[in-house]
Amino acid sequence: MTDKQAPVPDRYSAFYWENAARGRLAVQACEECGQVQFPPNAVCESCQSQSLTARPVSGRATLYAMTVIRQAFHPAWTDSLPYVIAQVQLDDAPGIRIQTNIVEADPADLKAGDPLEVVYEQRGDVTVPQFRPTQKNGT
Ligand SMILES: [Zn+2]
Structure with a gap:
């Protein structure tokens, strides 16, 4: 792989x-x-x-826009299909949007305005910030 x-x-x-x-x-x-x-x-x-x-x-953000990728344009992503590319608006840095992946979520459950939090993915020597839906306490 x-x-x-x-x-x-x-x-x-x-x-x-x-x-x-x-x-x-x-x-x-x-x-x-x-x-x-x-x-x-x-x-x-x-x-x-x-x-x-x-x-x-803080790493807290709001989903601004997203697209769902259903076809791998590079073989490394085949196992991740479908995956989400999104722009997220940082809650404590108004106007700042980061292009990222949304992980740990069913793309069908996501919509603009959803609260997100940063998580980190290790790729080789680089740690890549990604975002997931905010985890509710106790679930
Ligand atoms: Zn300046």
Whole structure:
């Protein structure tokens, strides 16, 4: 079986993957104007400052949009069919949407607005943040 492709961190996204490896979700924040942005960039997209830092976020999110993939476009994904590619809106970083997979859910049960929480998937040397429906206490 072929392994799923892993993201390749670069100089701007390295903090994101390093935090994920520690079980934390972080986005890029501007130290000058406070803007948060995703994906990471070389400069603040609001004020062009290069003073950027990693800001931890809770990992709670809301499903914004999704599509269900029923045909594997790479053999590594065959066993995951059907799977969901989604954009999720971070609850404590307004305007930030992360493209991700929704895991641990029947795609038919998902809809925009659903509450989600981050989980982490190990792919080779890289830890990939993914999201699942928020787990209710006691179930
Ligand atoms: Zn800024």
